[in-house]
Amino acid sequence: MNSDPKLERIAKGNALALCATGTWTASFAPVLERMVADAEKLAGGPQSIFIDVSEVAKLDTFGAWLIERLRRSLTQGSVEAQIAGLSANYSSLVDEVRRVRATPVVETSTITITGMLEQIGRTVAGVGGTVAGLIDMLGAVLAAGMRVLIHPRSFRLTSTVHHMEQVCWRAVPIIVLITFLIGCIIAQQGIFHFRRFGADIFVVDMLGVLVLREIGVLLVAIMVAGRSGSAYTAELGSMKMREEIDALRTMGFDPIEVLVLPRMLALVLALPILAFLGAMAALYGGGLVAWLYGGVDPEAFLLRLRDAISIDHFIVGIVKAPVMAAVIGIVACVEGLAVQGSAESLGQHTTASVVKGIFFVIVMDGVFAIFFASIGM
Amino acid sequence: MAGEIQNPIIRVRDITVQFGTTRVLDGLNLDVKRGEILGFVGPSGAGKSVLTRTIIGLVPKVAGSIEVFGVDLDSSSTSQRRNVERRWGVLFQQGALFSSLTVRQNIQFPMREYLRVSQRLMDEITMAKLTMVGLKPEVAERFPSELSGGMIKRVALARALSLDPDLVFLDEPTSGLDPIGAGDFDELVRTLQRTLGLTVFMVTHDLDSLYTACDRIAVLGNGKIIAAGSIADMQASQHPWLRQYFHGKRARAVMS
Numbered sequence: 001m002n003s004d005p006k007l008e009r010i011a012k013g014n015a016l017a018l019c020a021t022g023t024w025t026a027s028f029a030p031v032l033e034r035m036v037a038d039a040e041k042l043a044g045g046p047q048s049i050f051i052d053v054s055e056v057a058k059l060d061t062f063g064a065w066l067i068e069r070l071r072r073s074l075t076q077g078s079v080e081a082q083i084a085g086l087s088a089n090y091s092s093l094v095d096e097v098r099r100v101r102a103t104p105v106v107e108t109s110t111i112t113i114t115g116m117l118e119q120i121g122r123t124v125a126g127v128g129g130t131v132a133g134l135i136d137m138l139g140a141v142l143a144a145g146m147r148v149l150i151h152p153r154s155f156r157l158t159s160t161v162h163h164m165e166q167v168c169w170r171a172v173p174i175i176v177l178i179t180f181l182i183g184c185i186i187a188q189q190g191i192f193h194f195r196r197f198g199a200d201i202f203v204v205d206m207l208g209v210l211v212l213r214e215i216g217v218l219l220v221a222i223m224v225a226g227r228s229g230s231a232y233t234a235e236l237g238s239m240k241m242r243e244e245i246d247a248l249r250t251m252g253f254d255p256i257e258v259l260v261l262p263r264m265l266a267l268v269l270a271l272p273i274l275a276f277l278g279a280m281a282a283l284y285g286g287g288l289v290a291w292l293y294g295g296v297d298p299e300a301f302l303l304r305l306r307d308a309i310s311i312d313h314f315i316v317g318i319v320k321a322p323v324m325a326a327v328i329g330i331v332a333c334v335e336g337l338a339v340q341g342s343a344e345s346l347g348q349h350t351t352a353s354v355v356k357g358i359f360f361v362i363v364m365d366g367v368f369a370i371f372f373a374s375i376g377m
Numbered sequence: 378m379a380g381e382i383q384n385p386i387i388r389v390r391d392i393t394v395q396f397g398t399t400r401v402l403d404g405l406n407l408d409v410k411r412g413e414i415l416g417f418v419g420p421s422g423a424g425k426s427v428l429t430r431t432i433i434g435l436v437p438k439v440a441g442s443i444e445v446f447g448v449d450l451d452s453s454s455t456s457q458r459r460n461v462e463r464r465w466g467v468l469f470q471q472g473a474l475f476s477s478l479t480v481r482q483n484i485q486f487p488m489r490e491y492l493r494v495s496q497r498l499m500d501e502i503t504m505a506k507l508t509m510v511g512l513k514p515e516v517a518e519r520f521p522s523e524l525s526g527g528m529i530k531r532v533a534l535a536r537a538l539s540l541d542p543d544l545v546f547l548d549e550p551t552s553g554l555d556p557i558g559a560g561d562f563d564e565l566v567r568t569l570q571r572t573l574g575l576t577v578f579m580v581t582h583d584l585d586s587l588y589t590a591c592d593r594i595a596v597l598g599n600g601k602i603i604a605a606g607s608i609a610d611m612q613a614s615q616h617p618w619l620r621q622y623f624h625g626k627r628a629r630a631v632m633s
Contacts, residue, residue: 025541026488026492026494026540026541029494029495029498030493030494030495033494033495033498060541060573061502061509061538061573065501065502065505066498089574092568092571092572093572093573096505096508099508100501100504100508101514341521341522342477342521342522343475343477344476344477
């Protein structure tokens, strides 16, 4: 029953009849559009124009609109094109289409050099806003913390414990595994290169200082930013999208106190624990490789380790952990609460949360390095 | 069920759907006639949405067969199935608009996938669809998060209609709308059914919709169709749930 659509021209003196036949539906749209565009060139010629649709086998919105488009463009000045032979089935569809005002769509997204420069400018200017947002959130969290200190009953213990389980307990296996492997690699590389100078034993010094001061905490913080920071952003973001945060507010709860504070607290408690476990796993892995690959037996390793490192190295490492946790948590919560209504926005903010979290962790590490160097630790 | 319907657009036979050990649909039979608006009612949790989702293939069934447009959906090839999917439109309860696309892009999404149509024609058809569902052209460039609940339903309907389907599934189209908006929506469904020759499968709770929009009503209970027929048949039925539904306080208020 689907037959190719046609538009035949029958001229009668000063009048012109356009006979539409066949199937005028969406699947023939390219053909139909071309035919209609051809017929539109007739505008301004004949005195009266009829579009005869009595032979149309099938009509849908696409076909009806194209006939209407043809009628509109053939109607010029005193000449008015008429649609004739409309069956009862299709007349309401054509009437419906006739009500449509064809407003041209404004295309807004054109890529220009100035547009790109403007985008760069806005992004740079936005950096200040980002920092202000982080400081704002830090203040709000501290204020909420003070309120909880004054009214300890409003502290959400269950929620905090739940988040501790999520970010600390459940993270232990993967953190321990990865830091163990990193410890192994550091030791292997150290032994391989130090052996040329006959300085195998110094690998213990390198491993101890590196793991306790820098790698242990930095690596764990980066992993936590990827693992828990992104989860915080996604959780808060989807709550924001579904108006759950507005619902909390209208019930008289402070979202910072209910949602952000337990998460922050859990993270600040979790990161030092994870950093400690990570450092131990890395030392263990390094020791194992030193023994099996480098021939440094465990007793010699421990003896050397005791000489090489002091409690200062450990303190330098572990002091950084809660600060880094706070930075990760604040970035994640700010991004989560900034999510707008769309799925795309959720994705963007989750990405931004991880990227900014890792960036600020590394910046903080640099600041700490300068600080500890100047106080001689 | 009273009488076999000749050449139905949807033919559901002995459908059983189970979640774990709970049997939601239990040997259910249903026919939908070409060109009718079927209202589908039943108590909350009876499985109305489950049946809709089973027919459109989102929920797996344990037993039974479903034919849509005369094609058995279980034994059909991928291309046959795509062909069937092209000919139906679905309006989800929450609208299910793509949140990262504008209204215009949402409506054009199926066209882009299935048709080879110029951008100009797509834009014009989008405007036509928006006019049909009673929205202003300005709405086209907005994002779903910037729309009201009623507008979301209308845009979702426009998207469901964007390929000029023969069959539309509406899952509680008037829930969450104010009575005037709901009345307009019923009117709209009626008009569209007339102009486009649609068959409408409508899950609803709204008594007004049943009275004003539907040609036939099917009632779901205990995993089966307990009654199907015109509104007069429903009122005459002696089934306890139906009596309560059609003779309760709210029903009397609607009828008077």
